[in-house]
Amino acid sequence: MDSGAELRDNSPRDGGNRRAPRLDRVLILESAIALIDEEGLGHLTMRRLGSWLGVEAMALYRYVSGRDDLLAGVVDHLVDQLYEQNLMEPDGAGGSWQGYLQRLAHGVRRVAIEHPEVFPLMASSPPQAPWLCPPLRSLNWMESFLDTMLRFGFDDRQAVQAYRSFATFLLGHLLLEVATKGVELSPITTTEPGQHESSDLADYPNVHRLQSHLAADRAADEFEESLEALLDRLEAMRRTRPRP
Structure with missing residues (x-):
């Protein structure tokens, strides 16, 4: 199962009680992609992403400076995957x-x-x-x-x-x-x-x-x-x- 699916299966809206994940920038970006895939770009906020991950929104600011940095990071993460596949x-x-x-x-x-x-x-x-x-x-x-x-x-x-x-x-x-x-x-x-x-x-x-x-x-x-x-x-x- 991919990381996005795992996050979706255990997200708070599904009633799952789980331990807060060990955060890093990659996890946050992949979680943002999973959230957008499921709920749409308009629903992506720092607070909603924090809830999706089971943490307070303020915990995300150690790794992303705000929503604009998050959006830029999402695109860079997808482009990095193109590099990893030698497509770039x-x-x-x-x-x-x-x-x-x-x-x-x-x-x-x-x-x-x-x-x-x-x-x-x-x-x-x-x-x-x-x-x-x-x-x-x-x-x-x-x-x-x-x-x-x-x-x-x-x-x-x-x-x-x-x-x-x-x-x-x-x-x-x-x-x-x-x-x-x-x-x-x-x-x-x-x-x-x-x-x-x-x-x-x-x-x-x-x-x-x-x-x-x-x-x-x-x-x-x-x-x-x-x-x-x-x-x-x-x-x-x-x-x-x-x-x-």
Whole structure:
């Protein structure tokens, strides 16, 4: 049985009397994921999570500074699992950037299918960089993506364009997919706007160096480019249809 299921089976609302667990940050993050999976993101509060774990909410603050830190930690924990499965690492010798993007896309989709209530967090504005277009909460993911594209010979402009195109496709498609499962895609409240805009990005050198490119609003142009690419692909498909 996974840790989330164990926590759910013994949660106070089920009438279970149990000893308070030995807390650590990983347990808290996994418990938050389990709570969101079962009750939805809107029900995640420090008090509710404390009750879920059988401890006072104040006991959680030793490991997470508040709800916003908790939400960021949940996404980082899921992204870390992608790393553990080698889905975020570039292919070895003889590999390709296409293979990297395919593995990453399928790994992220698996997260969306397994945790549909949690997935919208991945597409929300990150506390450290609310200027990213499109937004992505995990800067670890962002840095890894840019670094991989650059290693495969993309220049700065192309790497940013690859991120924007890939993230728009992947997150947009998967958000629509989880919405069909009844997940509400309402805005997620985190910190006050602008609070983290000048945060130190020293741990993310590519994100920091390419900040002006990543922040540029090219939504209209990218919409037209994506639409034209789709029309070209449909025309190619039409031309290859079997002849009667």
